[in-house]
Amino acid sequence: MHPKSEPEQITDLSRLKAFTNPLRMQLYRSLYAAGTATASQLAEQVGQTPSLVSYHLRKLAEHGFVAEAGGRSSDGRERWWRVASEEGWGFRSSDFAGTPEGAAAVGTVTRAIHDTRIAQYRAYLDRTGAWGKAWTDAAFSSEWILDLTPAELAEMNDELEAVARRWRERGKAAQAAGATESREHVSVHLYGFPSRP
Known part of the structure; x- marks a missing residue:
């Protein structure tokens, strides 16, 4: 039996604030589902330019949420990315409640997560017959x-x-x-x- 793996608990405000950008959250979710992807592949999924997606992937990497997926590029020109932890991440609101900046970041990230989930479920409902x-x-x-x-x-x-x-x-x-x-x-x-x- 495998040891119980837990999602990483984010306690640093600067790391949590990395997800106050909705595109970063969308990129993280897309990359988690794909396993590995290039900035160009992700850009196509989210409807943004590869350069903008590359910038946000680098920001996510700076905060330890994504990492390069080595050994995927055949010519070395395109970087492949993966999420840093298959278990994902989480946070406790109470860890950030002590400051207005922390409370605002929690509110922004939590609402964005909720909005993304609602949009995902609505998309399913809109295409129910196709399934x-x-x-x-x-x-x-x-x-x-x-x-x-x-x-x-x-x-x-x-x-x-x-x-x-x-x-x-x-x-x-x-x-x-x-x-x-x-x-x-x-x-x-x-x-x-x-x-x-």
Whole structure:
């Protein structure tokens, strides 16, 4: 059994602020999904110039979020990139709440993450018919109203992350074994937050 890997917890404000730029967040997400890509490939995906994408990839690399993927270029002219950690990253709002600048960065990054997830789900809804019955029957959207303590909510988060990690590893292993038929990227968005009706 593999040791439990955790997403890197960002505690440095300058690193968090790197993601206040929406293009950087989009590039990171695209690169995470692709595994490796060049600035030109990513530029095509996000509708920007390769030079602008290269600039933002270098900024993400300065903050340790992406790194060069060695051994991919056949002629050495084009740099290949990858995310620095397959486990991704996270942050706790409370680590930045002590200053107005920190609170503003948390708000900007959190809203951008949320907006990106909403846009992704809307794009799926707009093209539901194109996915076919098997995918539309398998897709889900659920909401539960639970009565929990903060400790119980944190415990539930740990359990849900363990489930997601298990399924991610299962998908990677199947893909590595050549089982790629009908395999697509699947986005799973789970939220848990206090609410007073």
